[in-house]
Amino acid sequence: MTAQAEPQPLYSPDPAVVTVWSDIGCPWATLALHTLHAAARARGRRILVDHRVFPLELFNAQSTPKPIIDAETVAIGAKVPELGWRLWPGPDWSYPVTTLPALEAVQAAKAPEVGGLPASDELDSALRHAFYAQGRCISVPSEILAVAADCPLVDEAALADALERGTARAAVHRDFAVARGPRVQGSPHLFTAGGTDVHNPGADFTWTGDPNAGGFPHFRSYTPDWAGDLLDKLPEPTAV
Template identity: 35%
Template sequence: MTTVTVWSDIHCPWAAVAVHRMREARHADGASVLFDQRPWPLELVNGQGIPYDIVSVEAAVLANHEPDLFGAFSADSRPSTSMPAFELIAAARRVQGTRAAEDVDYHVRRAFFRDGVDISIRSGLRRVLENAAEAHPHLAVEDILGAWDNEPVRADVLADYRRSTELPIQGSPQVFWPDGTTSHNPGMTDHEWVRGIPRIRTADPEAPLRLLRERAAPATEVSPAPSH
């Protein structure tokens, strides 16, 4: 099993697109890959709360590229912090490992961007976890919630964030491939902000699949030459 590490903010719509496309690429290719989702909370990076005036505009633009990922935002679903969501993902990792954390991470993103769930409160996150378990029956809902309540999952998130400060992270998302290379926002880097709107100049929706094949494929074992 190959592991690809992804550092991102849970409220980043660019990351939601990248994560979705990488999961789709894995499914299409039948690749034996885990996506190790690691927290890069922008509220810690920037020292301020989530800029929803930016997030909502980005999400509206990206909905044209991945319409099934996005829905309407409401004022009531705008969490003030990402930390509870990251803690829940850390709890899933403690209880069941990387794949469980990946699945919970994906469903948290989708619930926020598509369904408008407040992912800063327990009731919202519990609902997300229960819905995730319907799609992924391996998820142990009560065990994960128990770890969230009783284990130092906030410390796990902060330890990861401290580790991220030593990495060459350009922004959310940043993908680190098994071959030692890294990609920022694969397939969506060619954009700029013009009069308050991100203008995507070119997009490459096949980039995650191509990069997965190029940079995450297991090395081919070379057989020794026969002796004479």
């Protein structure tokens, strides 16, 4: 009988860590992470984020349709202009067809030799900015490594070696197995050991119709206060 792998924990047991299930190709997750980091910067405090993979293209058995991301980017970018987002500036053939390599890179960056959790979070933020604000094709490993080269906490050579060997590829699929369970409701979903359990916090929106058939996201309001409430309950990390 083949031994069964231990189930992945839903969130980090460290009370100072925020576990975020998301896809880099999800604008709502990128908004939530921006809000959380902005709230931490405003307080002048450190925060540790453990990124877990909610791979939309594995759930849907297709790449996330560009028209859906475009519609969400416009709705969110108009409501929260400080994000600095723009519609894809290049030709359609240069658009990222997959986010799995980028998601794998963020997982690989958790390894101590690459930089650990702080490096992983820095790389995640940089890849999201590269996609939504700069129009860079984060499907391509060379572009991922170019983004990593501008991340002070990331050891680019160690990351390149990890991607070449595929050391974090299995982690993506282990997370996918957990994400298919009932507890993770979508991208983003945030958990803490202290009891935070919230899906897509602060966003009040609905679709005017089927997004695959021309519907639009009606983004009614956004409340960033949730991030301050979370930080109120989150102890500062003792070491970063």
